[in-house]
Amino acid sequence: xxxxxxxxxxxxxxxxxxxxxxxxxxxxxxxxxxxxxxxxxxxxxxxxxxxxxxxxxxxxxxxxxxxxxxxxxxxxxxxxxxxxxxxxxxxxxxxxxxxxxxxxxxxxxxxxxxxxxxxxxxxxxxxxxxxxxxxxxxxxxxxxxxxxxxxxxxxxxxxxxxxxxxxxxxxxxxxxxxxxxxxxxxxxxxxxxxxxxxxxxxxxxxxxxxxxxxxxxxxxxxxxxxxxxxxxxxxxxxxxxxxxxxxxxxxxxxxxxxxxxxxxxxxxxxxxxxxxxxxxxxxxxxxxxxxxxxxxxxxxxxxxxxxxxxxxxxxxxxxxxxxxxxxxxxxxxxxxxxxxxxxxxxxxxxxxxxxxxxxxxxxxxxxxxxxxxxxxxxxxxxxxxxxxxxxxxxxxxxxxxxxxxxxxxxxxxxxxxxxxxxxxxxxxxxxxxxxxxxxxxxxxxxxxxxxxxxxxxxxxxxxxxxxxxxxxxxxxxxxxxxxxxxxxxxxxxxxxxxxxxxxxxxxxxxxxxxxxxxxxxxxxxxxxxxxxxxxxxxxxxxxxxxxxxxxxxxxxxxxxxxxxxxxxxxxxxxxxxxxxxxxxxxxxxxxxxxxxxxxxxx
Amino acid sequence: xxxxxxxxxxxxxxxxxxxxxxxxxxxxxxxxxxxxxxxxxxxxxxxxxxxxxxxxxxxxxxxxxxxxxxxxxxxxxxxxxxxxxxxxxxxxxxxxxxxxxxxxxxxxxxxxxxxxxxxxxxxxxxxxxxxxxxxxxxxxxxxxxxxxxxxxxxxxxxxxxxxxxxxxxxxxxxxxxxxxxxxxxxxxxxxxxxxxxxxxxxxxxxxxxxxxxxxxxxxxxxxxxxxxxxxxxxxxxxxxxxxxxxxxxxxxxxxxxxxxxxxxxxxxxxxxxxxxxxxxxxxxxxxxxxxxxxxxxxxxxxxxxxxxxxxxxxxxxxxxxxxxxxxxxxxxxxxxxxxxxxxxxxxxxxxxxxxxxxxxxxxxxxxxxxxxxxxxxxxxx
Ligand SMILES: Nc1ncnc2c1ncn2[C@@H]1O[C@H](COP(=O)(O)OP(=O)(O)OP(=O)(O)O)[C@@H](O)[C@H]1O
Ligand SMILES: [Mg+2]
Numbered sequence: 001x002x003x004x005x006x007x008x009x010x011x012x013x014x015x016x017x018x019x020x021x022x023x024x025x026x027x028x029x030x031x032x033x034x035x036x037x038x039x040x041x042x043x044x045x046x047x048x049x050x051x052x053x054x055x056x057x058x059x060x061x062x063x064x065x066x067x068x069x070x071x072x073x074x075x076x077x078x079x080x081x082x083x084x085x086x087x088x089x090x091x092x093x094x095x096x097x098x099x100x101x102x103x104x105x106x107x108x109x110x111x112x113x114x115x116x117x118x119x120x121x122x123x124x125x126x127x128x129x130x131x132x133x134x135x136x137x138x139x140x141x142x143x144x145x146x147x148x149x150x151x152x153x154x155x156x157x158x159x160x161x162x163x164x165x166x167x168x169x170x171x172x173x174x175x176x177x178x179x180x181x182x183x184x185x186x187x188x189x190x191x192x193x194x195x196x197x198x199x200x201x202x203x204x205x206x207x208x209x210x211x212x213x214x215x216x217x218x219x220x221x222x223x224x225x226x227x228x229x230x231x232x233x234x235x236x237x238x239x240x241x242x243x244x245x246x247x248x249x250x251x252x253x254x255x256x257x258x259x260x261x262x263x264x265x266x267x268x269x270x271x272x273x274x275x276x277x278x279x280x281x282x283x284x285x286x287x288x289x290x291x292x293x294x295x296x297x298x299x300x301x302x303x304x305x306x307x308x309x310x311x312x313x314x315x316x317x318x319x320x321x322x323x324x325x326x327x328x329x330x331x332x333x334x335x336x337x338x339x340x341x342x343x344x345x346x347x348x349x350x351x352x353x354x355x356x357x358x359x360x361x362x363x364x365x366x367x368x369x370x371x372x373x374x375x376x377x378x379x380x381x382x383x384x385x386x387x388x389x390x391x392x393x394x395x396x397x398x399x400x401x402x403x404x405x406x407x408x409x410x411x412x413x414x415x416x417x418x419x420x421x422x423x424x425x426x427x428x429x430x431x432x433x434x435x436x437x438x439x440x441x442x443x444x445x446x447x448x449x450x451x452x453x454x455x456x457x458x459x460x461x462x463x464x465x466x467x468x469x470x471x472x473x474x475x476x477x478x479x480x481x482x483x484x485x486x487x488x489x490x491x492x493x494x495x496x497x498x499x500x501x502x503x504x505x506x507x508x509x510x511x512x513x514x515x516x517x518x519x520x521x522x523x524x525x526x527x528x529x530x531x532x533x534x535x536x537x538x539x540x541x542x543x544x545x546x547x548x549x550x551x552x553x554x555x556x557x558x559x560x561x562x563x564x565x566x567x568x569x570x571x572x573x574x575x576x577x578x579x580x581x582x583x584x585x586x587x588x589x590x591x592x593x594x595x596x597x598x599x600x601x602x
Numbered sequence: 603x604x605x606x607x608x609x610x611x612x613x614x615x616x617x618x619x620x621x622x623x624x625x626x627x628x629x630x631x632x633x634x635x636x637x638x639x640x641x642x643x644x645x646x647x648x649x650x651x652x653x654x655x656x657x658x659x660x661x662x663x664x665x666x667x668x669x670x671x672x673x674x675x676x677x678x679x680x681x682x683x684x685x686x687x688x689x690x691x692x693x694x695x696x697x698x699x700x701x702x703x704x705x706x707x708x709x710x711x712x713x714x715x716x717x718x719x720x721x722x723x724x725x726x727x728x729x730x731x732x733x734x735x736x737x738x739x740x741x742x743x744x745x746x747x748x749x750x751x752x753x754x755x756x757x758x759x760x761x762x763x764x765x766x767x768x769x770x771x772x773x774x775x776x777x778x779x780x781x782x783x784x785x786x787x788x789x790x791x792x793x794x795x796x797x798x799x800x801x802x803x804x805x806x807x808x809x810x811x812x813x814x815x816x817x818x819x820x821x822x823x824x825x826x827x828x829x830x831x832x833x834x835x836x837x838x839x840x841x842x843x844x845x846x847x848x849x850x851x852x853x854x855x856x857x858x859x860x861x862x863x864x865x866x867x868x869x870x871x872x873x874x875x876x877x878x879x880x881x882x883x884x885x886x887x888x889x890x891x892x893x894x895x896x897x898x899x900x901x902x903x904x905x906x907x908x909x910x911x912x913x914x915x916x917x918x919x920x921x922x923x924x925x926x927x928x929x930x931x932x933x934x935x936x937x938x939x940x941x942x943x944x945x946x947x948x949x950x951x952x953x954x955x956x957x958x959x960x961x962x963x964x965x966x967x968x969x970x971x972x973x974x975x976x977x978x979x980x981x982x983x
Contacts, residue, residue, distance in 0.1 A: 529665045529666075532665055532666075532668055532669060533665060533668070535712040536668045536669055536671075536672040536712060537668070539672050539676070539709070539710060539712065539713060540668060540671060540672040540675055541622075541625065543672065543675035543676055543678075543679055544618045544621055544622045544625075544675055545622065546679060547614060547615060547618040547675070547678065547679055547682065548615055548618045548619045548622055550619075550622055554622060554626060557625075557626040558622050558625035558626045559625075560628075561624075561625040561626050561627060561628035561629075562625045562628075562668075564628045565625070565628050565629075565630055565663070565664075566664065566665045566668060569664050569665035569666075570665055573665075
């Protein structure tokens with residue numbers, strides 16, 4: 001190995017990139033992913049919490065597994081690679097700021113540097129800088145170079161990141177395509193100087209390796225900057241576009257100031273509209289009825305040496321002494337409950353699991369969810385562009401499929417009406433405040449929007465499809481346990497209960513919106529009526545007079561009479577408009593009051 | 603009743619004066635037109651066609667209807683000018699004429715028609731207001747259907763300038779005579795006694811019968827209807843019935859659409875044309891076939907109604923509707939016809955007129971023989 005030195009880990013591996021496969025192999029891979037049970041994935045994740053140093057074998061296979069299956073976590077196309085890299089970095093920045101109680105200021109650069117190494121690709125630089133708490137020097141290799149190293153995993157909180165895969169996957173991608181890892185600068189308030197380094201993933205050992213380490217002066221108290229060179233293609237517009245991600249992120253983060261530098265657009269700063277850092281409520285433990293057997297067993301690994309009895313009570317919500325007693329009554333041996341979880345067999349776990357499924361348990365508490373709030377949403381939605389009017393709706397926390405969720409909806413009508421009136425509305429989907437941009441057809445949010453009869457609220461809607469027009473419909477679902485349809489977290493599983501909960505939120509927002517639409521319709525109607533009177537009165541009377549050969553004097557009288565007559569109609573509309581206006585005002589006032597009251601309670 | 607040429611201008615002026623007088627008093631004018639729908643249709647077998655009931659549709663002049671009313675008065679003025687000079691036009695031509703008027707009078711711009719559908723709607727609206735036919739306004743649709751073959755028939759047409767044209771149909775060779783939409787100007791006579799008139803649903807089959815010598819062997823008038831009969835065909839049949847006093851027979855497909863729509867319209871008019879059925883229906887016409895009993899008798903090829911064919915399913919649905927709501931099918935004198943509809947609904951089968959050609963595939967005159975035989979035996983409704 002002389003001459004090679006400590007070669008780049010990937011130089012030793014024959015990595016085949018996802019889209020260089022022949023179609024046949026690709027299909028097999030996709031199939032394999034589809035079959036790969038999420039619960040097993042959880043198993044991977046759960047055995048490697050950040051602090052513990054566990055079995056080497058498993059961790060190395062983890063890094064290798066993901067490096068070979070990056071398409072599974074968002075790197076399945078050139079365009080998506082850029083978006084995913086940006087998204088992982090920004091989501092982390094926002095999580096970190098929230099964690100540290102800091103109002104986030106995030107700056108983003110995405111630019112083309114040159115041709116890429118892959119066919120039809122460019123080399124892209126993605127850099128994200130935040131003013132978050134920074135990362136301890138010891139943690140830097142874990143954060144950027146080690147899979148499943150996360151401070152957030154399995155905590156039952158509504159953070160954006162959940163798995164500890166995101167940013168390491170981006171590092172791997174950079175390494176595979178451009179042979180450089182992540183360039184990181186970070187500083188905590190405790191550090192005197194900032195740490196600047198290049199992090200690479202040692203794929204064989206699932207470990208981060210630091211290179212070119214130095215301490216530098218940095219012009220800020222604390223924060224993190226991470227930069228990747230990757231192969232990919234920049235797409236700004238459209239559903240999968242970077243702008244859609246950035247707009248969506250600003251919408252659901254009213255407290256965020258975002259600056260971005262994108263190709264072919266002026267650098268832009270979107271100022272925050274709220275000075276409140278959202279408080280992420282304390283974690284909830286999972287409810288036994290929400291888990292599959294695999295997940296149930298995996299969950300035990302988080303607790304080390306602890307009896308089954310203690311584990312059940314500590315590790316799950318709504319399991320207390322009474323429930324344990326019921327389990328025993330149902331035939332679970334006391335001796336089993338006294339065993340340590342790390343020596344419990346799968347068969348035993350299964351017995352306990354089935355026992356729990358058969359019990360009536362209280363629904364979980366809804367305290368673990370968080371909302372953006374109607375007030376903040378109302379301010380934030382104005383950042384999306386020039387809008388005529390909007391409506392927002394924050395539902396009370398609810399339980400769907402035994403999981404606490406909170407749904408919020410914002411609908412806005414844009415001023416710049418697109419030339420084609422028949423384009424469907426723009427849908428923004430969010431799960432735990434992360435924009436979802438792919439596979440919308442299977443998503444619960446999409447199903448709910450289509451199930452609402454928007455015609456009732458004054459929108460155009462062809463049968464069984466999205467409504468049409470220059471509207472944005474944004475739906476945010478927050479839950480510590482969101483069930484996604486895939487590992488890349490792009491579609492929310494469309495369970496009946498969740499679809500219904502979102503549907504209710506949409507209906508309420510629709511009702512609110514319709515007050516604006518009705519007022520506008522009435523205003524248009526009045527305008528048209530007045531125009532009609534001006535345009536047609538003289539023409540009609542002239543025509544009648546020509547046919548009857550009536551004299552000038554009759555013509556004058558008839559025209560005056562007609563104007564008088566039609567003026568009465570216009571006044572009726574005017575009255576209706578005033579009524580619609582009053583209803584809207586009243587509604588807005590009530591809303592304002594409600595918000596005030598809520599603020600006082602808090 | 604058809605209006606005469608001076609009636610229309612007179613009625614128009616009356617209508618306009620009434621409107622004007624109301625407006626001078628700032629009183630809201632309301633215009634009434636006959637409601638043309640099945641629920642306002644009456645049928646009396648002695649009269650023979652569908653007549654309007656008492657229901658009227660009111661159009662009130664208000665800020666929403668002022669545009670339509672202005673357009674109607676504008677179009678009426680154009681039509682009155684055309685009537686004065688006896689000029690004749692199609693709806694499409696009138697659309698372009700209105701465009702031209704607006705081009706020369708820019709202040710009329712708000713009236714401009716975006717497409718012909720809009721101007722057509724206004725022309726129909728005028729007809730409703732004046733309770734007259736489109737043809738009374740010198741507005742003609744494209745002539746469609748009614749191609750007629752006969753050896754004995756003479757048609758005398760009075761032309762707008764008063765001249766008379768005399769057409770001897772036997773002199774036309776294989777070319778059929780094409781009746782016009784306004785049959786009032788035609789006078790019929792026969793060189794020799796005419797025994798009957800046969801109206802065939804399919805234009806092509808009528809032509810085949812004529813080519814094979816139908817009108818040579820029979821003293822008959824042979825006509826192709828070309829689907830749902832146009833005003834021209836309906837008025838032409840009425841004329842033959844009234845002026846020649848010959849029996850009329852209709853020969854077409856055995857299916858719900860033919861019986862319920864094509865034949866009923868020919869015999870008794872339609873709900874949509876309540877106000878002109880008197881001149882556009884031939885109550886004496888009989889349904890010769892294809893009759894349900896013919897299928898067995900001649901071993902005709904029939905086939906089931908396709909359940910997934912939207913059009914066929916719809917026509918069955920309409921037949922059901924007709925049995926329930928159409929006063930024509932309620933009348934006991936048309937029992938034979940409603941029996942056929944019931945048979946069609948129960949059996950869900952249909953048989954086409956051309957099926958007669960299967961009886962003796964090598965004898966092109968076989969359908970003719972069957973038709974003549976059926977007439978002789980009185981096998982019709
Ligand atoms: N900009 C940052 N500032 C401070 N800490 C960070 C930052 N980025 C990442 N971290 C820390 O690194 C950990 C790993 O990040 P990573 O993106 O790999 O996983 P995650 O965000 O927990 O989950 P996911 O895979 O769902 O994104 C985070 O849990 C967080 O503790
Ligand atoms: Mg992350």
